[in-house]
Amino acid sequence: MKLQEYTASAHNFEECMKCTICTAYCPVVPVNPRYPGPKQAGPDGERLRLKDPYFFNQALKYCLNCKRCEVVCPSGVKVADIIQSARMKYGNEQPRLRDRMLASTDFMGSVARPFAPLVNGVTGLGITKTVLDATFAIDRHRTFPKYSGRSFERWLKRRSKEQAKFDKQVAYFHGCYVNYNYPQLGKDFVKVMNALGIGVQLLEKEKCCGVALIANGMYKKATKNAEHNVVALQKAVDAGLTVLTTSSTCTMTMREEYPELLKVDNAGVRDSILLATRYIWQLLESGAATLKFKENYRARIAYHTPCHLERLGWGIFSTELLKMIPGVEFTMLDSNCCGISGTYGFKKENYEASQAIGKPLFDQIKSVNPDFVACDCETCKWQLEMSTGYTVKHPISILAEAIED
Amino acid sequence: MKRNEYDVIIVGGGITGAGTARDCAMRGLKVLLIERHDIATGATGRNHGLLHSGARYAVTDQESANECIRENMILRRIASHCVDETDGFFITLPEDDLNYQAKFVESCLAAGIPAEIVDPKDALRMEPSLNPELIGAVKVPDGSVDPFRLCAANMVDAKLHGAQVLLYTEVTGFIKNGDRIVGVKTYNHQTHKSGEYYAHITVNAAGIWGQHIADLAGVKIGMFPAKGALLIFAHRVNGIVINRCRKPANADILVPGDTVCIIGTTSTKIPFEECDGVRVTPEEVNLLVEEGAKLAPALASTRILRAYAGVRPLVSADNDPSGRNISRGIVCLDHEQRDGLKGFITITGGKLMTYRLMAEMATDMVCRKLSIDKACETAEIPLPGAGVQSFREVAEKIWENPTTVQKAVAGRLGTGAARVQAADSLDQSLICECEEVSVGEINSAIERLDVSGLTDLRRRTRVGMGTCQGELCGCRAAGLLAKAHGCTDRAREDLKEFMTERWKGMYPIGWGDALREAEYTQWVYKHVLGV
Known part of the structure; x- marks a missing residue:
């Protein structure tokens, strides 16, 4: 044993130099005085909690888990992980029915999907919103994402034979949003991949990545999902497939949260999980494949980087890809959390904070006045569409509409 | 009795002196305690803070072991917050x-x-x-057991029972009347003034420095x-x-x-x-x-x-060079019997956590000499702040939904936390982020606990004892002290001393994250704060 060779113990919080840059960059601190900020809630708090669990502070629930603290930390402290782990270890608040509903994205999706027109009609009604607000504390300003009548999985399964014809293959982790709410993004993804000469397969059976479960305190279920997904991902990887995703949050969860937070070993699959934009950009950049773009495509696009994509450090792939499209006038929006953070902004108690966090971003979008906004995250999309009125498109969907049919 | 005349003068503001001052004062004596630095600056503040069960001494020294377990159980009661x-x-x-x-x-x-x-x-x-x-x-x-808190609590209670405390005052000599010590000569390091104080009995509770005090009195103790x-x-x-x-x-x-x-x-x-x-x-x-x-x-x-x-x-009792085999037992010397010097006793040896027993023994001797027949009550009457077993209970008794800083202060001061100002957000704002010390707690310490500088403040509140070692709190606390004392020059000088003292402890382990932190601290102080 080498004594004191590394002073980084199992407790990564010790590397904190108390510079407080995490708190300066935290989007919640300026809008919610009840939140002690990442430094206090994370490394400082952990030291106290190790002394006595009584030091656990319920205000940790105000953390968005946006991970901006981890992005800015010069010492590599996993601040948000420390906070989420503390919630897992010491938090004793049981998730409410509302939280369970919001967190169970795949369960709700599978129940709602067969009755999609009815569900969509009802959730959009003013009276429903009032009832949800009053009984479940889901803020009345929010509209539930619409459910699709046919799941993406079914759509792709019907096309599995034609997809199998391609020499090159990738696996696709579509996530709950694509499957139940917005299969069009999945279809756009398949269109782009096919145009690149690549066929798309489903994983054997994917489950929700678990991010909403983690955020709502349903850790056991999240861990179960993670264990299931790692097995499914491993099968694809063993078959020589790269697993592509279109959701930056699902990607961050499967790559980072599984081992760090849920303690589920993903070493065998982690490096094979890639965001589609990164994979495609590398193909195009290296010249290994080409896309034929429409000649008359014109669009003024403002791009918003989702926080979890910033944590991955991969925003550059999405933006460079968009800039490759001829006829695109590109504006990079300032780094700023939109405030929704998955299910966080849906909760009545967080609505005001959520909108206050996103305000600078909303204002900037309005002043740029693009044709539409681009973003890799589904929940940022809901937030920006609701708060600005601008349409938000996924970079893959933009690619799909810019290439020749 | 004149203003500078007392029943008993205690030399030394460590735990033994503080405990003896409390015991003497509780038995109705007029007490003066004299300390050349601050409370708990010697061995009191420089040990493990272990509340021995006595097991460590059980095999080699049954007497010490038995003392330990008895005092252990007593301290759990009378000093629950420490x-x-x-x-x-x-x-x-x-x-x-x-x-x-x-x-x-x-x-x-x-x-x-x-x-x-x-x-x-x-x-x-x-x-x-x-x-x-x-x-x-x-x-x-x-x-x-927290030695600083324990010492401060004894000091506070001694004062509540009428004792007087002189800090930063050094005993420079004794006033004798034939074969009797009748008083001490002092020099105050802050006011630079000399003084004379008189008492029937002087108790030497100066720890290792007791050898020097005995020398001044004209008797020999081999420490x-x-x-x-x-x-x-x-x-x-x-x-x-x-x-x-x-x-x-x-x-x-x-x-x-x-x-x-x-x-x-x-x-x-x-x-x-x-x-x-x-x-x-x-x-x-x-x-x-x-x-x-x-x-x-x-x-x-x-x-x-x-x-x-x-x-x-x-x-010292034998010639063992390591010092390990010397009894950790209590030594209470009556110099009248031992050396023919009246009015002078020495209490030494022992351990942090047997201080109460040491104080009891010394006070019993003082009382015998003054023909006072009053029983010791320090084993029964809790120290200020003690009484409620868990700090959780303390915090929730005082506040409905205690914040982290309130939980922390309840942990440090016990029931005394109720006195800390927490009325507005300024009172509750943090000075020390690592240890969760609020403006209110600092101000209350400055008011009640004889604080003359940052290092004194640290011993009473844990300011600067956390991971950052004064990086964030030193300057803020200096600001509050400057306000309380109405002098910024003194606070600036004090801050320098405080940070130097913090660095002294970091120097021997100056590698890895501790070194990075120290570098960063230096950068903050020099380039951001311009001090």
Whole structure:
């Protein structure tokens, strides 16, 4: 044993130099005085909690888990992980029915999907919103994402034979949003991949990545999902497939949260999980494949980087890809959390904070006045569409509409 | 009685002096306590903060062991807010003799110490930081005790019972009347004024410096200065005290104290002249880390906050060069009987956690000499702040939904936390972020606890004792002190001394994250604050 060779113990919080840059960059601190900020809630708090669990502070629930603290930390402290782990270890608040509903994205999706027109009609009604607000504390300003009548999985399964014809293959982790709410993004993804000469397969059976479960305190279920997904991902990887995703949050969860937070070993699959934009950009950049773009495509696009994509450090792939499209006038929006953070902004108690966090971003979008906004995250999309009125498109969907049919 | 005449003068503001002042004052005496620095600056503030069960001494010294377990139980009652009832393990490692365990348990039980053999696997479950290679474990009622808080609480209570306290005042000589000490000559290091104070009895409670005080009085005490070095780790690695189940040796106790844990000690004989400026050597640091990692392997990679050393106030009894075999027992000397010098007694030896018994013995002697017949009550009457067992209970009694800072202050001051101003957001805002010390707590300490500078403030509130070692709190606290004392120049000078003193403890362990932190601190102070 080498004594004191590394002073980084199992407790990564010790590397904190108390510079407080995490708190300066935290989007919640300026809008919610009840939140002690990442430094206090994370490394400082952990030291106290190790002394006595009584030091656990319920205000940790105000953390968005946006991970901006981890992005800015010069010492590599996993601040948000420390906070989420503390919630897992010491938090004793049981998730409410509302939280369970919001967190169970795949369960709700599978129940709602067969009755999609009815569900969509009802959730959009003013009276429903009032009832949800009053009984479940889901803020009345929010509209539930619409459910699709046919799941993406079914759509792709019907096309599995034609997809199998391609020499090159990738696996696709579509996530709950694509499957139940917005299969069009999945279809756009398949269109782009096919145009690149690549066929798309489903994983054997994917489950929700678990991010909403983690955020709502349903850790056991999240861990179960993670264990299931790692097995499914491993099968694809063993078959020589790269697993592509279109959701930056699902990607961050499967790559980072599984081992760090849920303690589920993903070493065998982690490096094979890639965001589609990164994979495609590398193909195009290296010249290994080409896309034929429409000649008359014109669009003024403002791009918003989702926080979890910033944590991955991969925003550059999405933006460079968009800039490759001829006829695109590109504006990079300032780094700023939109405030929704998955299910966080849906909760009545967080609505005001959520909108206050996103305000600078909303204002900037309005002043740029693009044709539409681009973003890799589904929940940022809901937030920006609701708060600005601008349409938000996924970079893959933009690619799909810019290439020749 | 004149203004500067007292029944008893106590020399020394460590735990022994503070405890004796409290006991004397509670028995109705007019008391003056004189300390040349601040409270708890000597051995009181420079030890493990271990609430011994006595098990460590059970095999070699039954008398000390028995004293320990009795005082241990008393302190849990009267100083509940200073004590953390963690329990302790005595572990046997493969290199130790497991046969020692039986003898150890037998001796503990004989001394009245509950000692229970625990299966190593169960011990690991209860304390996961233990060396997994252990082959034996015995559970005993060890604990940790905060020496600064304990000393301050005794001081406060002494004053509540009418005692007077002079800090930063050094005894420079004695006033004699024939074969009787009738008073002391003093010099105040802050006002630079000399003084004279009179009393029927003077108690020498100056710890290792008692040798010097005795010299001034004209009697000889042969002290045995044994330096002990310790390391503070940045967080609690263990929740239960870990000892080695073998004959007491170097670096074989790991104590979880407040937010940190402390490994120690070493034992080196030093000349008396060096007692004032002990420093920790690289060899001592190595030994502490090496031996410490045998108790809890995590210590090999845990950030170290600082190193410090104290000098045990032992009275030499034999020629053993290591100082380990000298009794840790209490020595109470009546110099009238011993040396024919009336009006002078010395109380020394002992341990932090037997201070109350030492104080009782000294006070009994004082009372005998003054023909006062009043029984000691310090074992029954709780110290200010004590009385409620858990700080959770304290916090929730005072506040409906205690915040982190309120929980922290309840942990430090016990029921006394109710007095800390927390009315508005300024009072509740943080000065020290690592240890959660609020503006209100600092102001209350400045008001009530004889604080003249930042270092004094640290001993009373833990400001600057956390991971950042003064990086964020030093300047803020200096601001509050400047306001309270109405002098910014003094506060600036004070801040410099405080940061230098923080650096002194970091220097011996200046590597890794501790060094990065120190560099960053220097950058903040020099380039951001311009000091």
